[in-house]
Amino acid sequence: GENVEQHPSTLSVQEGDSAVIKCTYSDSASNYFPWYKQELGKGSQLIIDIRSNVGEKKDQRIAVTLNKTAKHFSLHITETQPEDSAVYFCAASVNDYKLSFGAGTTVTVRA
Amino acid sequence: DAGVIQSPRHEVTEMGQEVTLRCKPISGHDYLFWYRQTMMRGLELLIYFNNNVPIDDSGMPEDRFSAKMPNASFSTLKIQPSEPRDSAVYFCASRKDRGTYNEQFFGPGTRLTVL
Numbered sequence: 001g002e003n004v005e006q007h008p009s010t011l012s013v014q015e016g017d018s019a020v021i022k023c024t025y026s027d028s029a030s031n032y033f034p035w036y037k038q039e040l041g042k043g044s045q046l047i048i049d050i051r052s053n054v055g056e057k058k059d060q061r062i063a064v065t066l067n068k069t070a071k072h073f074s075l076h077i078t079e080t081q082p083e084d085s086a087v088y089f090c091a092a093s094v095n096d097y098k099l100s101f102g103a104g105t106t107v108t109v110r111a
Numbered sequence: 112d113a114g115v116i117q118s119p120r121h122e123v124t125e126m127g128q129e130v131t132l133r134c135k136p137i138s139g140h141d142y143l144f145w146y147r148q149t150m151m152r153g154l155e156l157l158i159y160f161n162n163n164v165p166i167d168d169s170g171m172p173e174d175r176f177s178a179k180m181p182n183a184s185f186s187t188l189k190i191q192p193s194e195p196r197d198s199a200v201y202f203c204a205s206r207k208d209r210g211t212y213n214e215q216f217f218g219p220g221t222r223l224t225v226l
Contacts, residue, residue, distance in 0.1 A: 032213075034215075036217075041219065043115065043217030043218045043220055044204075045217065049214075097159070097208075098159065099215070100156075103153040104153055
């Protein structure tokens with residue numbers, strides 16, 4: 001099955017700086033790569049996703065890049081704000097409904 | 112819409128007891144997923160349903176776990192008998208097949224503690 005590794009496990013950044021989270025996956029057939037944000041006491045929420053026919057996608061301060069050859073994808077958050085503090089999960093899927101998640105990255109934005 | 116609703120939010124029980132977790136998906140969604148989140152293993156898919164039918168239960172850890180979806184608006188995850196290693200946060204998620212837009216919407220989770 002699919003194996004997704006996510007790094008780092010924790011990330012502390014100064015407000016206004018950028019944050020980068022990296023994930024690798026094992027199944028070359030995977031073609032859907034969502035990122036979820038989990039705030040304390042809440043369920044995860046999709047923040048951005050990318051499909052294998054696209055190399056990069058951007059939504060305001062959030063961007064995701066995908067390198068299918070190397071089987072890795074990354075989340076970039078620019079101009080971080082305190083409300084960006086949360087746990088972020090990457091995921092990969094062949095059929096876009098059976099998701100395999102990474103272990104999560106706890107992001108702390110220092111004011 | 113109220114989103115995915117899970118109950119209870121917190122459950123504390125003793126080893127050997129039966130535990131039932133409940134989920135109400137978003138109306139109109141045709142997929143329902145049960146996940147378990149632990150520090151050691153992260154977020155794992157246990158089972159998912161499509162149109163109330165279980166499609167893949169390969170993530171269910173053992174026979175002590177069972178899940179049902181008697182109708183489109185309700186699902187249960189049951190653990191009998193419960194063990195301390197079952198302590199985790201259990202999430203339910205639902206999704207509507209819209210072709211290329213397939214976000215899963217997660218509930219707030221049930222934090223289960225088995226003593």
